[in-house]
Every structure is written in structure tokens, then in C-alpha cells.
Amino acid sequence: EVQLVELGGGLVQPGGSLRLSCAASGFTFGSYDMSWVRQGPGKGPEWVSSINNGGGSTYYADSVKGRFTISRDNAKNTLYLQMNSLKPEDTAVYYCAIGNRAGWAEPTSQGTQVTVSS
Numbered sequence: 001e002v003q004l005v006e007l008g009g010g011l012v013q014p015g016g017s018l019r020l021s022c023a024a025s026g027f028t029f030g031s032y033d034m035s036w037v038r039q040g041p042g043k044g045p046e047w048v049s050s051i052n053n054g055g056g057s058t059y060y061a062d063s064v065k066g067r068f069t070i071s072r073d074n075a076k077n078t079l080y081l082q083m084n085s086l087k088p089e090d091t092a093v094y095y096c097a098i099g100n101r102a103g104w105a106e107p108t109s110q111g112t113q114v115t116v117s118s
Contacts, residue, residue: 002026004096009112016086020112022079022096030054030074033100036081037107038092038114046092049081050100059101064090086116 008020020036035050049070050059058070069082079096094114095107 004109006094006096006109006112009114011115012086013118014087014116017084018114020081020094024077029077032098034072034079035097035099035104036070036094037097038094040092047101088116090114091116
């Protein structure tokens with residue numbers, strides 16, 4: 001059974017930082033591209049960032065480029081998202097997902113809430 005568990009969310013002031021992690025199990029993590037997607041209040045899912053299976057290629061939405069960094073540790077079956085210079089519009093539930101910008105598996109995990117507010 002595929003399991004993705006996101007951790008690391010919280011309440012942070014504008015300009016602050018958070019590091020999200022996603023522990024993966026139930027599939028061969030190192031064989032798949034992975035993504036972070038988010039869903040803000042009253043909004044649909046938004047793709048945020050992807051990384052290829054080997055970790056050598058990364059992609060970002062324009063809204064987060066230069067502020068967020070995606071990475072992965074295939075030995076630990078873990079995906080990360082370092083978020084810097086956070087803005088109120090980054091407030092959302094963040095999910096990790098199998099796949100990339102062209103298509104990702106709909107998350108069934110709980111995600112982790114990120115709230116950016118003063």
C-alpha cells in the first residue's frame with residue numbers, strides 16, 4: 001500500500017521559513033518523479049514543484065521560483081521542500097504526490113497545513 005506522510009507545516013510570519021518532509025513507503029520511491037502540490041482555502045489543487053527520480057532535475061511554479069527548493073533522499077525514501085521568504089499567499093495544505101507537472105497521482109494523504117500570517 002502506497003503511503004505518503006507529510007510533516008513540517010505550521011504557523012509562520014511573512015518572510016519566515018519552513019521545511020516540509022514527506023516519508024514514502026509501499027512503492028519503489030527512487031523510481032518515480034515526485035511533486036509537491038498545495039491547495040489553498042477555497043482554491044483547487046496547485047502544482048508547486050517536481051523533482052525527477054534521480055534528483056538531478058527540479059522544476060518550480062513561477063509563484064515559488066527562487067524561494068522554494070525541492071530535494072529528495074532516495075536512501076531514506078523522503079521528499080523535502082525548503083520554503084523561504086514565505087508569503088501569505090503560500091497559505092495552503094501541502095501534499096506530496098507521485099508524478100510530475102504533467103500528471104500526478106491525486107494525494108490521499110492528510111497533507112500538512114502551512115499558514116503564513118502576522
